[in-house]
Amino acid sequence: MRTAVITPTAGRHGHLTLQQAGLAAGSCPPEQYVVVSMDDPGLNAVLTGRRPTATIVDCPVRNGKLPLARARNLGAAHALKHGAELLVFLDVDCIPGERLLERYTQVARDLAHHRSLLCGTVAYLPPPDPTGYRLADLPTLAEPHPDRPAPAPGETRDGTDHTLFWSLSFALTADTWHAVGGFCEEYEGYGGEDTDYGQRARTAGVRLTWVGGAPAFHQYHPVSSPPVGHLDDILRNAEIFRSHWGWWPMKGWLDAFADRGLIRWNRSAARWEHAPAAGADATTANPGE
Missing domain, CATH: 3.90.550.10 (Spore Coat Polysaccharide Biosynthesis Protein SpsA; Chain A)
Known part of the structure; x- marks a missing residue:
């Protein structure tokens, strides 16, 4: 072979x-x-x-x-x-x-x-x-x-x-x-x-x-957990995946970003998005998916 x-x-x-x-x-x-x-x-x-x-x-x-x-x-x-x-x-x-x-x-x-x-x-x-x-x-x-x-x-x-x-x-x-x-x-x-x-x-x-x-x-190399440096890529790719398969991948990372106030769940759009700037409406809810 x-x-x-x-x-x-x-x-x-x-x-x-x-x-x-x-x-x-x-x-x-x-x-x-x-x-x-x-x-x-x-x-x-x-x-x-x-x-x-x-x-x-x-x-x-x-x-x-x-x-x-x-x-x-x-x-x-x-x-x-x-x-x-x-x-x-x-x-x-x-x-x-x-x-x-x-x-x-x-x-x-x-x-x-x-x-x-x-x-x-x-x-x-x-x-x-x-x-x-x-x-x-x-x-x-x-x-x-x-x-x-x-x-x-x-x-x-x-x-x-x-x-x-x-x-x-x-x-x-x-x-x-x-x-x-x-x-x-x-x-x-x-x-x-x-x-x-x-x-x-x-x-x-x-x-x-x-x-x-x-x-x-x-082989070892330094990493961050969650990978904040890749947040934009992860958010974009997670949405592409959701559009294909109907559920969110990388849930642990998305949850960790949300816990840090970096992203939020937009209820009306049913999607993750960047969190608003300080002082703006930052109401969040986990979609449970």
Whole structure:
């Protein structure tokens, strides 16, 4: 099964270098390594001369918002054009475990007659020590994220809740990719596009399968909780999602923004919106959705 790894990026070159090293050290190197540049002119210098050999696909950025959905679609289109049978998407921050590609390929073969999104575990790493992360140490540094199923190595588990799908690490066959139809490119910036993709898969009759023994390790970087710096993107993308599916995603973040007085629920319009300036009418109510 010809495998392509697809990674969109805009910066995070140190993280990308370690991802590439993880792929090179794996038990089953990919036939293609497609790195999608979202206005990242320095990528060639980062990737050249290292294994696996990377192909850079350009994805221009419009309006300053990272087009992650469009970048994944462009990466998939390139991989499929060049013969990929299994698409593996990795976030730029994710280092693949030694057997990640081997396990995704094995499970894809086992489930050849069932369209499915294959999702491995993701462990969030602590900050590295001054010498950086060592590939051999990664499994000892963090456990899989507790909010997602974590089957034992060699096992799989059927998923019953497509809202748990996330795009940090997942794989699917070319046939499944065509059945779902790619990521919705209305989403730009931070948040929502992978939750939308999970729902697109559900409505297409595509299963969700959690794969043991296919770990990815998410490299540390500073974050804010809730991600206030991405409030505009989250608010916009949440409304796009609501227009498609009839319910609000990212509810925890929306509630946290409301608790901080940054957004409010507009009863008459039945939508979240920016909170008014101090002194204006700021009556809020949670929609309970």
